[in-house]
Amino acid sequence: MFKKIIYSVVVVIIWPTFCFSQFGNLGKKLQDKAAEAIKEKVIEKTDEKQSEYDTSSFNYAIAFLDKTESFQNQQKGERLVKTAGFLIKESNEKSDSEKARDLYELGRINYSKRNYYLGEIYLTGAKIAYELIPATSDPVYLKTLGSLGLLYSDMGRFDKAEELTLAAKQGWEATNGKSSSGYAAEANNAGVLAFNQGNYSEAEKLLRASKGYIGSVEGKASTPYAIALNNLGILYQYMGRYSESLNEINQCLTIAEEELRDNSGTYVQFLTNKALVQQEMGDYTGAEATYEQALDLQTSRLKLNRKSDPDYAHMLNNLASLYTEVGKLEEAEKLLKESLEIYINKFSEDHLSTATAKSDLGKLFLYQGKYQEAEPELVSAHGVMVSKLGEEHPKTVKAKENLAVVYWKTGAIDKASEYFDLALGSSLAFINKYFPPLSEVEKTKYWDQLKPRFYTYYNFVIENADSNPELLEKFINYRIATKGLLLSATTKIRNAILNSGNQDLVDLYEQWQDQKRMLATYYSFSKAEISEQKINIDSLESAANDSEKLLSEKSSDFANSFISSEITYQEVANQLSADAALVEIVHLPIFNNSLSTAHTYVAILLDQKGKPRLVRLPDGTDFDAKSFKLYKNLIKQKLPDEYSYNQFWQPIANELGSVSKVWLSPDGVYNQVNLNTLRKPSGGYFISDYDLRIVGNPKDLMNKEKSKTKTASKALLVGFPNYGSSDVTPLPGTKKEVQMVSEALGTQTYRTELLMENEATESAIKGVSQPGIMHIATHGFFLEDQESGGKVFGVQIDQARSNPLLRAGLMLAGASGALESQSFDRSDNGILTAYEAMNLSLTATDLVVLSACETGKGDIKSGEGVYGLQRAFMVAGASKMIMSLWKVDDEATQKLMSQFYDLWVTKHQPIQTAFRNAQLSLMKSYDHPYYWGAFVMVE
Numbered sequence: 049m050f051k052k053i054i055y056s057v058v059v060v061i062i063w064p065t066f067c068f069s070q071f072g073n074l075g076k077k078l079q080d081k082a083a084e085a086i087k088e089k090v091i092e093k094t095d096e097k098q099s100e101y102d103t104s105s106f107n108y109a110i111a112f113l114d115k116t117e118s119f120q121n122q123q124k125g126e127r128l129v130k131t132a133g134f135l136i137k138e139s140n141e142k143s144d145s146e147k148a149r150d151l152y153e154l155g156r157i158n159y160s161k162r163n164y165y166l167g168e169i170y171l172t173g174a175k176i177a178y179e180l181i182p183a184t185s186d187p188v189y190l191k192t193l194g195s196l197g198l199l200y201s202d203m204g205r206f207d208k209a210e211e212l213t214l215a216a217k218q219g220w221e222a223t224n225g226k227s228s229s230g231y232a233a234e235a236n237n238a239g240v241l242a243f244n245q246g247n248y249s250e251a252e253k254l255l256r257a258s259k260g261y262i263g264s265v266e267g268k269a270s271t272p273y274a275i276a277l278n279n280l281g282i283l284y285q286y287m288g289r290y291s292e293s294l295n296e297i298n299q300c301l302t303i304a305e306e307e308l309r310d311n312s313g314t315y316v317q318f319l320t321n322k323a324l325v326q327q328e329m330g331d332y333t334g335a336e337a338t339y340e341q342a343l344d345l346q347t348s349r350l351k352l353n354r355k356s357d358p359d360y361a362h363m364l365n366n367l368a369s370l371y372t373e374v375g376k377l378e379e380a381e382k383l384l385k386e387s388l389e390i391y392i393n394k395f396s397e398d399h400l401s402t403a404t405a406k407s408d409l410g411k412l413f414l415y416q417g418k419y420q421e422a423e424p425e426l427v428s429a430h431g432v433m434v435s436k437l438g439e440e441h442p443k444t445v446k447a448k449e450n451l452a453v454v455y456w457k458t459g460a461i462d463k464a465s466e467y468f469d470l471a472l473g474s475s476l477a478f479i480n481k482y483f484p485p486l487s488e489v490e491k492t493k494y495w496d497q498l499k500p501r502f503y504t505y506y507n508f509v510i511e512n513a514d515s516n517p518e519l520l521e522k523f524i525n526y527r528i529a530t531k532g533l534l535l536s537a538t539t540k541i542r543n544a545i546l547n548s549g550n551q552d553l554v555d556l557y558e559q560w561q562d563q564k565r566m567l568a569t570y571y572s573f574s575k576a577e578i579s580e581q582k583i584n585i586d587s588l589e590s591a592a593n594d595s596e597k598l599l600s601e602k603s604s605d606f607a608n609s610f611i612s613s614e615i616t617y618q619e620v621a622n623q624l625s626a627d628a629a630l631v632e633i634v635h636l637p638i639f640n641n642s643l644s645t646a647h648t649y650v651a652i653l654l655d656q657k658g659k660p661r662l663v664r665l666p667d668g669t670d671f672d673a674k675s676f677k678l679y680k681n682l683i684k685q686k687l688p689d690e691y692s693y694n695q696f697w698q699p700i701a702n703e704l705g706s707v708s709k710v711w712l713s714p715d716g717v718y719n720q721v722n723l724n725t726l727r728k729p730s731g732g733y734f735i736s737d738y739d740l741r742i743v744g745n746p747k748d749l750m751n752k753e754k755s756k757t758k759t760a761s762k763a764l765l766v767g768f769p770n771y772g773s774s775d776v777t778p779l780p781g782t783k784k785e786v787q788m789v790s791e792a793l794g795t796q797t798y799r800t801e802l803l804m805e806n807e808a809t810e811s812a813i814k815g816v817s818q819p820g821i822m823h824i825a826t827h828g829f830f831l832e833d834q835e836s837g838g839k840v841f842g843v844q845i846d847q848a849r850s851n852p853l854l855r856a857g858l859m860l861a862g863a864s865g866a867l868e869s870q871s872f873d874r875s876d877n878g879i880l881t882a883y884e885a886m887n888l889s890l891t892a893t894d895l896v897v898l899s900a901c902e903t904g905k906g907d908i909k910s911g912e913g914v915y916g917l918q919r920a921f922m923v924a925g926a927s928k929m930i931m932s933l934w935k936v937d938d939e940a941t942q943k944l945m946s947q948f949y950d951l952w953v954t955k956h957q958p959i960q961t962a963f964r965n966a967q968l969s970l971m972k973s974y975d976h977p978y979y980w981g982a983f984v985m986v987e
Contacts, residue, residue, distance in 0.1 A: 107194060108233055112317060152191065193219065197216060201244055204568060277303070285325050319345070335370055403428070415641050439474075464508065475502075476526075478571070520662055521617065528746050529615075563588065623749040648668035661703055767823075792954065798821065808826070856916035882917045895959065929986045932983050
């Protein structure tokens with residue numbers, strides 16, 4: 049009945065003219081009266097249904113493995129009701145609330161079409177209109193807030209998304225309670241938002257809670273409940289909890305099969321999620337079966353010729369990726385060709401979808417080594433992308449990289465170099481432009497996409513550097529620009545600004561951050577999308593630049609942290625003395641038509657003499673396993689090591705000549721091998737021949753003059769904590785150690801604060817501001833990234849796996865209680881994690897000494913260093929750190945520290961010289977490096 053009324057509106061508009069025309073003026077009056085009567089009836093029925101839709105239809109954000117989008121849980125007939133509302137009411141007949149509703153509908157429609165710019169304008173207009181009425185309890189106002197939150201989340205503008213999602217959630221709770229559909233939807237959306245931000249621990253809490261709300265409100269056989277199960281499943285997949293992930297997704301599919309199978313592609317996407325999880329678990333047979341099921345369903349569901357169905361083509365690509373992974377290259381090629389044919393038939397040769405399909409096929413040809421077949425596909429794809437997207441669009445940049453590889457493999461080295469430079473130059477421009485405002489999680493996501501491009505280029509240079517030495521100069525410059533890219537104080541500076549008490553500065557920072565994130569989103573739009581949505585990129589960039597200038601003027605912290613400058617290898621080399629060389633270690637995956645899981649090492653040498661030199665380490669593929677394992681075991685067992693010097697250093701030493709000072713910028717396993725401890729076959733150790741200085745990036749040499757002892761005169765000394773029970777072994781030697789350090793410093797210019805036993809607390813360390821020296825002697829720990837459940841030191845292993853900074857830390861007073869903790873949070877529980885240490889106030893701190901076992905350990909990430917305590921204290925601002933690579937001997941450690949402080953503080957030797965001389969002195973009492981070589985200093 050309802051649908052018939054809606055259709056009659058359309059008839060009334062078209063049909064009555066000839067039906068009543070024979071009656072003349074009377075007919076016209078009858079016609080108008082009839083139309084008005086029907087119109088009033090429709091308005092009555094529309095208004096009658098409107099409130100039902102306002103409180104029963106919500107956006108439920110869905111987490112997907114390959115994309116995130118919103119699912120509009122629409123009731124049947126809603127679109128017709130909305131259309132009727134637009135058709136039958138004139139603007140002057142509408143109330144303020146109805147006009148606000150129209151803005152909401154326009155915003156929602158544009159958002160669903162990915163028209164973020166117009167969607168934001170209309171939804172923001174609706175929000176303002178409702179607040180002016182005011183009608184902040186109107187359900188459509190709350191839906192406006194929720195939709196804006198989803199839009200901002202999709203754009204990566206997470207601060208705004210979080211604010212609006214929370215406001216919508218609180219609004220539904222206040223007006224309809226937690227048992228309302230609106231509250232359940234926003235609780236789900238808050239969980240997906242936390243997931244998108246990489247906050248997996250918080251996301252799990254929110255998604256588990258929202259699953260309960262949705263089950264109570266919508267029922268456990270509803271589509272929203274299936275979405276909740278899917279979202280938890282995807283979260284567990286990202287956390288490495290694959291069996292739980294698959295369980296949630298299977299439950300989701302059981303429900304969705306009944307609710308969605310016949311009328312929604314969302315069910316097919318859920319199937320795809322399952323296949324991707326199975327693929328990652330290594331269940332290739334199961335993944336293939338699930339993909340096939342999804343393909344069959346996609347064809348039958350749409351009742352269309354599959355050769356005209358782009359969704360079907362996309363799924364062929366997914367299955368092709370599986371076949372490529374398992375080595376079924378012929379099957380993968382067949383599927384990609386079928387996919388390309390669909391796009392050509394559906395669209396045209398110069399359509400973006402067709403170009404993407406050609407790119408996929410070209411990359412498969414590359415992987416197969418079919419370079420002649422790959423080239424025309426990739427050239428065609430690149431041309432379309434330049435035309436439709438512009439030179440700097442991410443897809444166009446990727447197309448340039450693909451062409452560079454083709455030209456490399458076909459021997460056109462100059463052309464390959466040209467295209468690599470274009471691709472890498474665009475990538476660096478993106479980093480400089482958009483990285484500053486991003487959180488660490490967001491930066492990591494972007495860098496994970498960009499980093500393979502640089503490693504591919506490094507492989508190209510290593511293969512061709514002998515005949516094209518200028519390539520090595522570019523290599524080291526790119527390396528300087530990107531190494532340790534994620535080691536930044538973004539979070540720390542952001543917190544400093546937000547806690548400054550200067551509201552104008554806070555508002556300006558948040559405005560700049562949002563402007564940058566908005567631009568990063570539009571960066572991925574096509575020319576057509578930018579034109580259609582009337583987005584003025586130049587105006588937005590100008591506004592962001594103005595904000596950046598103001599921030600630099602108002603905050604020196606901001607200017608120093610976010611305004612980067614380009615540094616070349618020549619500038620670094622100019623900082624070296626005549627007797628010194630810099631050794632840049634590069635750990636990289638081997639390229640064999642694609643980047644493989646096998647890695648190797650090379651070294652680049654810089655000195656005052658001229659151009660950079662390349663050293664290919666012949667056994668680099670064995671370093672991470674055999675070579676390092678042997679080194680570690682011989683150290684641990686205190687046995688002679690006649691092997692490691694030849695492996696890790698001899699090829700480099702052959703090229704160094706007579707230098708006596710080595711600046712080492714380590715990577716990979718070189719972060720865990722102390723070169724000083726390597727014994728030459730002819731006798732004697734590395735430390736006797738070289739003065740070793742460790743830096744994170746070659747450009748750190750530009751700051752070596754600035755890194756001399758700072759003016760702060762306070763020394764915080766922490767040791768011998770009262771752990772609270774015998775569950776944690778006490779360390780009486782640390783009491784003697786910190787007392788000794790206190791005596792050494794107390795006779796000089798330092799004001800010492802000595803904290804022991806019950807005073808050696810986590811909160812005391814967090815509360816200190818800008819000490820000149822921080823010396824902490826206690827238990828340290830690093831949890832390996834393993835598939836294991838339970839808790840260690842109060843840390844939920846599953847939660848910590850997603851963030852290595854939660855797996856490294858120091859144990860302080862009361863730490864034994866954390867062993868029994870049922871959950872991990874950032875409260876003062878006696879465990880100072882690396883994650884918490886990042887926010888310490890150490891920008892004026894010259895030295896941090898972590899006199900504990902294995903404080904130098906962490907997750908080693910190629911090109912990024914050690915994700916652990918080392919990274920954390922450097923981010924916090926420390927100029928130098930002394931830390932250990934293995935479990936230390938108490939007595940030897942006391943002697944080392946005593947000698948070091950005496951030489952540095954009392955006898956005024958330069959800090960690096962004092963540390964080296966202390967180790968050389970300790971060698972006289974302890975021959976084996978296990979005793980004197982555990983500690984390293986990093987600048």
